[in-house]
Amino acid sequence: MNKVMGGEMVERKVDVLIVGGGVGGLTLAQWLTGLGRSWLIVEQAAVLGGPLANSDYILKWIPGQAEISGRDYLAAMVAQIDAAHCARATQLSAVAVDADVGQGEFVCTLSHGDVIHAKKMVFACGATPFSPFPESARVIVGPGLQKIAHIAAGQRVAVLGGGDNAADHALILAEMGVAVTMLVRGQLRTSAALLQQIRQQPMILICTDCQELVLSTNATGVQVQGEHYDYAVVYFGYQASPQLQAFPVLKTAAGALRDGVFAIGDMTQPEFPNILLTQGQAAVVAKQIDAQLSQRAK
Numbered sequence: 001m002n003k004v005m006g007g008e009m010v011e012r013k014v015d016v017l018i019v020g021g022g023v024g025g026l027t028l029a030q031w032l033t034g035l036g037r038s039w040l041i042v043e044q045a046a047v048l049g050g051p052l053a054n055s056d057y058i059l060k061w062i063p064g065q066a067e068i069s070g071r072d073y074l075a076a077m078v079a080q081i082d083a084a085h086c087a088r089a090t091q092l093s094a095v096a097v098d099a100d101v102g103q104g105e106f107v108c109t110l111s112h113g114d115v116i117h118a119k120k121m122v123f124a125c126g127a128t129p130f131s132p133f134p135e136s137a138r139v140i141v142g143p144g145l146q147k148i149a150h151i152a153a154g155q156r157v158a159v160l161g162g163g164d165n166a167a168d169h170a171l172i173l174a175e176m177g178v179a180v181t182m183l184v185r186g187q188l189r190t191s192a193a194l195l196q197q198i199r200q201q202p203m204i205l206i207c208t209d210c211q212e213l214v215l216s217t218n219a220t221g222v223q224v225q226g227e228h229y230d231y232a233v234v235y236f237g238y239q240a241s242p243q244l245q246a247f248p249v250l251k252t253a254a255g256a257l258r259d260g261v262f263a264i265g266d267m268t269q270p271e272f273p274n275i276l277l278t279q280g281q282a283a284v285v286a287k288q289i290d291a292q293l294s295q296r297a298k
């Protein structure tokens, strides 16, 4: 590490700069550590772990991990990460990236002024929930049990969306004693087990084939398709983080990622985003990077 006199700016050299410290970034860091490669995670949030680190939601389909919450799963991962390798807790993000082709490295200026020289860059910035309706006190966008925890028994909620997240949260709300109407533009896309549960739940009314969903808010709640609800919760899927678009230098003229730049996890817009896929991609990219760096050292 090269500390510049005056104390403001630090220069570091690492094999890999990882942008995003969620499931993908943390998994990648662990693999790189095992392979003997140096890395630094840049995380924009105050804590590592990504959205799952704040979720008491019980994770599904993680072999060997029945009944574990996102919070506990991520806490275990964060505990294994060496904090000295994380530029975090100060809402950092990369603000400038230059590719020094001659030196075969990327020069990244972080938002607090530090400069990182990295041989490879991996983007693991995840995705954000998509909604055509702005989030407000009455319009809740995307999953997160804490977002719906204040809704009380007896209230009416419109759940907009027909995927697993929508069905899952409709069930949770119904179990809280909330009257739920699921409004789906086309047909339900939930998995068979959830479909059976929502159909059997008397607190859930399902309306499919809704044409364009029209929503307006007022002081006491929301109007959806002319009906009054206390809240609307929107589960329209996700859009990949736009972070890579901020640095055109990381792409070729044809729009592909340039050599030495990788993306993993929800940023790759997989058809079915999930933890195992993200962790698998992280493992593959770590091995690819290790092989490329070994080749370069010859």
Ligand SMILES: Cc1cc2nc3c(=O)[nH]c(=O)nc-3n(C[C@H](O)[C@H](O)[C@H](O)COP(=O)(O)OP(=O)(O)OC[C@H]3O[C@@H](n4cnc5c(N)ncnc54)[C@H](O)[C@@H]3O)c2cc1C
Pocket (backbone or CB within 6 Å): 019, 020, 021, 022, 023, 024, 025, 042, 043, 044, 045, 048, 049, 050, 051, 052, 055, 057, 058, 059, 060, 061, 070, 092, 093, 094, 124, 125, 126, 127, 143, 144, 241, 243, 264, 265, 266, 267, 273, 274, 275, 276, 278
């Ligand atoms: C509530 C919820 C429940 C889920 N349940 C399951 C489940 O049961 N089973 C399952 O397999 N999958 C589940 N998923 C999906 C799974 O969480 C994702 O597929 C996985 O987290 C993707 O990992 P990621 O690393 O790509 O992104 P994330 O985990 O979203 O991490 C992205 C990280 O990048 C950071 N970041 C973003 N932009 C920047 C920037 N510019 N600079 C620095 N840092 C940045 C973010 O702050 C975040 O920490 C769930 C997701 C949610 C939200």
